[in-house]
Amino acid sequence: MQTTLEILTHPLLADVKHGFFTRKGGASSGLFSGLNCGRRSTDQSDMVQLNRGRVASAMGVPATGLATVKQVHSADVVTLDLDDDVTAVREICADGIVTARSDVALAVLTADCQPILLSDPDMGVIGACHAGWRGAIGGVIEATVKAMQGLGAHNIRAVIGPSISQPAYEVGDDFMDEFIAEDSTFDRFFGQGPKGKPMFDLPAFGLMRLREAGVEAEWSRHCTYSDPERFFSYRRSTHEGQADYGRLISAIAR
Template identity: 45%
Template sequence: MVELIKAPLLDAVPHGFAGRRGGVSGGIYAGLNVGLGSEDDPDAIVRNRDLARDAVLPGAALVTVRQVHSARAETVTAPFAMDARPEADAIVTDRPGLLLGILTADCVPVLFADPAAGVVGAAHAGWKGAIGGVTDATLAAMEALGAARARIVAAIGPCIGRASYEVTDDFAHRFEEQDAGNARFFSAGKPGHLQFDIGGYVAARLAAAGVVRVAVLDEDTYSQPDRFFSYRRACHRGEPGYGRQMSMIGLPA
């Protein structure tokens, strides 16, 4: 069975944050690995993507992009061929029958909806995309389709937690140079290092952009190896690869 985490704020639309439970992959990718860029068995990856889709919106066309840690949002009107996926880190649509999917393995997945307008979105916010404004780009793209920022609700899914995300002082300075108030997302760690609350940072960006209802699911990908894939955990273990999980939202046909 595919484990889906849902956010009550998004109950009006089909959605779910999938982890690694369920699926057909084995070895270091055991479970529901949906990462096309991984070294997992390609047939297993395709089967896992189908299982994830059917757990949220059976029969829908799953739409994903080539994620490059950018702040670019792509507006989708029809499915992309696998070899024609655009480079972007957010997707929005107003078309029924499409299921938007964002892949993560520690980065922050964000799902958005304005049910009254029939517009949904999904964003992948790694630290580069987060500081670059990928969530702001998602909101702007949704508004271009008729969504109203005051109506948009958002949910932040499983991502690396503050206790697991050690960064350098220089890393933190990037955020503090953008806004001195960002210092609150960093807490003391070992000498020369800090602990970064990236989920909290993304939530604050959404609030500052005018999204008044934001749910933070507070699930740490790094510390739950039985439930989630984690890039940083795989690196610390010296593993040769890592799986990805998918967060999905769509409009029923």
């Protein structure tokens, strides 16, 4: 069994410890083969715990220092203060988490949605958010930036990690209509697919929201759907008729 983790990094976040973990190097098997870190998946809980422990070790924190939230596709963000219990925070329904603490690693789970890692290295403030289409249009990106600014951040950089790309993201007309009803200029994030259906560019939409919030931002340009050897994908698992799917993890620490 391969135990070497594959961790993708980006030069924009070179001043902080961070990583977009692929599925390589994990202990799970079957549908979840590799580094599945999803507590709410139907994978064996001890395997998920082992995988998360490997991530924590790679990030230089104890297993109890890997801070996540219960993701619900919301625009809610948790600020992790010095006295907060990381284990308790894991039960809070939210999709963003920020802190100025140096003893934890913030992490989000994804399987096509955008994992966004953010940092102001000068002020020692970091953040992470889970931004699928619903969270992105709902304001989770802006809420994460605002929460970081509340801790003193003012020069924020962000990287969007492995996400589903436009060529793999066919949506319905009602989906596109919802975006255009929000802002008519959002039609630029949709192309026409080979079947005549709209194709949505989620990472481009995320980059726009970050940059309009005053954040210097880039996308890693990895597509979760098109690379099954490295990434879990909810949409790919659905197309293949699978009963469940693994969750990737992305983490950042000071």
